Amino acid sequence: MSKIQIKFLNDNTNNKKNSNFLPEYATSGSSALDLKASISKKILLHATEVILVPTGISIYIENPYITALILPRSGLGHKNGIVLGNLVGLIDSDYQGELMISLWNRSKKEFYIYPNDRVAQIVFVPIIRPVFSVVQEFKKTDRHTSGFGHSGV
Template sequence: MHSSEPVPVMVKRLAHFGDLDLPGYATDGAAGMDVLAAEDVDLAPGARHAVATGLALAIPPGFEIQVRPRSGLALKHGITVPNTPGTIDSDYRGELKVILINHGATDFAVRRGDRIAQLVLAPVVRASWLKVDELDETLRGEGGFGSTGGFVAPFGGG
């Protein structure tokens, strides 16, 4: 059972989209929709490319679409989305492209129709700044990077 009704998102199929499938959920419990490549790209180790999807979107105001990596590509091949999660804003109308990077040791071939990323529709809450002279105290205080602890080796190892 889903917690809410689906939110309609207008999608325009560009000329190079052809007969590809629209992004879709692989299972009933999936949070993200798989999106497909609309082009062939060979990624050398360390290389990045904005992979075309052949889609343009009109995301409703108050929402964004987050672009996230596919865990199987990351684990098996070192292929990921470097700006994870990537954000597609509601006022963007250009082609949706997925930035992929190859962190693997060998070339990776992206082929038209391959599932390359997941798209998650998410609500956006906008902030407003409230200028103050002092902030409230917390236990952490001004402790920054790594201040809440680090890696603890299991079984007392160092």
């Protein structure tokens, strides 16, 4: 089990119980932890607009063989068209700034983000840091240089 350091950063996270903003697994089988909007009042997200929503937390992973990925919440994306503006957020092990969520309303309807709304999710994954070996030729495989769609539909 890796320990990830976390800090609560702003009035929204520090004036309430910090446990409200501690990322949580929704179920015992969840792979990712929910991230909440650390805002003091609702925000209107217009159709096709992209905004940055603070989480009020920062993390320090420290271990260079672990990274965090910020992913959209499937229900928000499917039901409301709210996805991440950068599609996937990558948090490097040495980043210590606030986790900010780029939210994109890809729908044609306005959408409100309320204080403490679960707006994204974060998953921690192992990293493989390869050492490159420069070669003149590869051993040819059956696929060799066949590109996208080479195997058909």
